[in-house]
Amino acid sequence: MSETESEISIELLRELSLASGPPGAEDEVRAIVHRELGSLASLQHDAHGSVIVEGSGQGPRVALDAHMDEVGFAVQSIDDEGRIHFVPLGGWWGHVLLAQRVDILASGGRKIPGSIGCKPPHFLKKLEREKVLSIEDMHIDVGARNRSDLEQWGVRVGDPICPRGQFEALAAAGRYCCKAFDDRVGVGVLIESFRILNADTDLSCQPIAVAAVQEEVGCRGARTASAISQPDVAIILEGTPADDLPGMTSRQSVLGGGPQIRFLDPTALSNRRLVRLCEQVAEEEKIQVQLAVRRSGGTDASTTHLHGSGVPTIVVGVPARSIHSHSSVIDIDDYQKAIQLVVALVRHLDTDTVGSLTDYSS
Numbered sequence: 001m002s003e004t005e006s007e008i009s010i011e012l013l014r015e016l017s018l019a020s021g022p023p024g025a026e027d028e029v030r031a032i033v034h035r036e037l038g039s040l041a042s043l044q045h046d047a048h049g050s051v052i053v054e055g056s057g058q059g060p061r062v063a064l065d066a067h068m069d070e071v072g073f074a075v076q077s078i079d080d081e082g083r084i085h086f087v088p089l090g091g092w093w094g095h096v097l098l099a100q101r102v103d104i105l106a107s108g109g110r111k112i113p114g115s116i117g118c119k120p121p122h123f124l125k126k127l128e129r130e131k132v133l134s135i136e137d138m139h140i141d142v143g144a145r146n147r148s149d150l151e152q153w154g155v156r157v158g159d160p161i162c163p164r165g166q167f168e169a170l171a172a173a174g175r176y177c178c179k180a181f182d183d184r185v186g187v188g189v190l191i192e193s194f195r196i197l198n199a200d201t202d203l204s205c206q207p208i209a210v211a212a213v214q215e216e217v218g219c220r221g222a223r224t225a226s227a228i229s230q231p232d233v234a235i236i237l238e239g240t241p242a243d244d245l246p247g248m249t250s251r252q253s254v255l256g257g258g259p260q261i262r263f264l265d266p267t268a269l270s271n272r273r274l275v276r277l278c279e280q281v282a283e284e285e286k287i288q289v290q291l292a293v294r295r296s297g298g299t300d301a302s303t304t305h306l307h308g309s310g311v312p313t314i315v316v317g318v319p320a321r322s323i324h325s326h327s328s329v330i331d332i333d334d335y336q337k338a339i340q341l342v343v344a345l346v347r348h349l350d351t352d353t354v355g356s357l358t359d360y361s362s
């Protein structure tokens, strides 16, 4: 990839990652997808706001899916002293939350900044220090003096709340830190690879971009978008949890180790023939990949592969450390290699190859 191209992709990734997109409120991310893909082909939407873009090309329908939402919260109640109590949307761990910045996406149209309140050590009892505080016992402090401040600012029960982060290039070249790499790296790979594929006149299939909503609350957008994308084969693009962490042995998702091909997790089995084809393509393209069998987790593959009478599906992930927090870390080389791998894989997907993925006659 040329220097110019890599600069472009980093700027796009920065913009995507900083956009606010808690489940059900993916508008800012959707606007970027519209801008980037809307001029290439006509846009369609499912009833929940997923974007489906049918590319040019004849042959099997190949869906490239990434989810636009990120883990966030919603306003549960507001108390008389102007504190906001909240519920999580998606999987959060209490340890990563206290004193973190958030934005309330207020019904009144404003973004109201705040932080998740915590007791300073001065007031902590010994037992309190040793346990993880339950999210139910946390609140958001936006500096309001009372309930009526929040009413004036248009904050209502049910309003979405989004982590607020910074996009930073770290000291190690090619490594970046930001919120929401799960799954804005996937959305970035989706946009970059779809652009290349849509312009490829030799393609023997039809690429279809799917930017899905509400993955973090149960892969709901991928389910409803499939009714429009009608995929013959699906490639799910994810920001996948890196496991190069202290105490974790058998590593299958190391930063800088290349894209992850997820064979299975409790919610989906990738099509074996598609996995082997992807490995073969990676070898041809000299792209190092990491095969993963996951004991936990799940992706949009969970609902996509069950669409209709079943869709052969594979998950390609960009490893990201500390996902579902305000500060995840990626290696941009994995991101670029994921784009290359997806493009090369889709170029192999002609009618015969896609047919062979689900040929059980012999």
Ligand SMILES: [Zn+2]
Pocket (backbone or CB within 6 Å): 067, 182, 183, 215, 238, 239
């Ligand atoms: Zn994800």
